[in-house]
Amino acid sequence: MSLKNFLTSLRAHVDKNLREFSSLNVVTGNQSADLDSVISSLSYAYFNYVKNKSFLIPLINVSRDRFKLRRDIETLLEIYSINASHLYFADDLKYMIREDQKINLVLVDHCNIQGDVLKHLFGENKVDVKAIIDHHEDEKCFLDASPRIIKPCGSCSSLVYKYWSKQLDEKELNDKNSEVVPILLAPLLIDTSYLSSKVEEDDKKAYESYQKYPLEESQLHNWLSETGSKKLKLESLGHENILDAYYKIIKKAKKDLKGFSFYDILEKDYKFFRFEKNDNSALDVGFSSLSKSFKWITSKYGKKEIFRELQKFVSKQKLDLLVITTSFSKKETDEYTREFAYFFEKRNENSTLFIELSNMLKDTLKLNHDIYHIEKFQWILSDFDENANLILFNQGELSASRKQVVPLVKEAISNIKL
DSSP: OOHHHHHHHHHHHHHHHGGGOSEEEEEEOOTTOOHHHHHHHHHHHHHHHHHHSOOOEEEESSOGGGGGGOHHHHHHHHHTTOOGGGOEEHHHHHHHOOTTOEEEEEEESOSSOOSHHHHHHHHTTOEEEEEEEEOSOOOOOOTTOSSEEEOOOSOHHHHHHHHHHTTSOHHHHTOTTTOHHHHHHHHHHHHTTTTTSSOOHHHHHHHHHHTTSOGGGSHHHHHIIIIIHHHHTOSOOOHHHHHHHHHHHHHHHHHOOTTOOHHHHHHHTEEEEEEEOTTSOEEEEEEEEESSOHHHHHHHHHHHHHHHHHHHHHHHHTOSEEEEEEEEEOTTTOOEEEEEEEEEETTSTTHHHHHHHHHHHHHHHTEESOOTTGGGSGGGGSOOBTTEEEEEEEEOOTTOOHHHHHHHHHHHHHHOOO
16 A cells, blocks of 8 residues: 555545544654654554554644645655645644544654644643654653653654564565655655764664665656656666655755745744743743755845844744754855854843853854854844844854754753853
């Protein structure tokens, strides 16, 4: 059974039986709904069906109208003739659940409740977390979940595959008709920069297993032959060329920001957290990950639009602080680079704490003012606006992605004494 056929059967089953369900069985990724989260949830639901012949609803943890920001996921699923109509989104859940129902929830690519809809339902005691597979910092929640697998890994999808590899036989796991293995390859390649960064043992084992899949006979091969390879000017489509083309196409789609507003870019890969200060009060902190430099951002949008969209974003998301991390390669040298920035309104009662935040993170993140082409937007380091501050640094610690930055910011906020 292909993944598309599984999703079609799931839709028919849910449409027919929704009102008869005593509970909803759901698997969901994190609130950023990135490639790893979406594919982890889809593959978990698929393998569960193969093993148990029971349906789990794979939920995309954003609203349906914001899925358009995930062009890498749209491109990947398009290869396998899957589109948004086959999927369930967070706002769908509000209309699916009855007053007397609960949700049995599996978390992948996160280990605590995320997303406004699920948080609201959890607050109403309508969510039971049954299982967790994650590669982020353990938040020590839902300790009775089973399985409860939380360990470092380049891609959470590798951990999902490992879990099900122990439940299924080789034929069930790597059925060439399912297309799940080449789909799983995408987040592994993207999250590890084609196995060159943050690769853990479980990633290596997953990749080794994926290599057994006959890509030359796959829908991916057919799609590349008809569409993708022409764009990349490949002379042949052997196994390595297929992987190389696959990686480049998905990576290009991920970085495609054409037509997006600055607000869209902030929302495209966004996560929200609530952190405690040392006086036990809480701060609402958002984290946006961007694939472009501040040089590109300032040349594309300009000071007024940047400020307006930052202020709008912080207001709409109800944030005390917005952290922005960028990662990109310099055009001149192809040197991989990270930037660390944060935005807050001066009227915020915690503004003094926020000014101190960079001092707390300076050593661990190797923050400095060697910012890429800062001479072209020097204004950003001066008084950004009379009502708000945008503080920007070059981040020398290149190994620290958002996954590492979030707990560092959390710790710094809890330790700052004013």
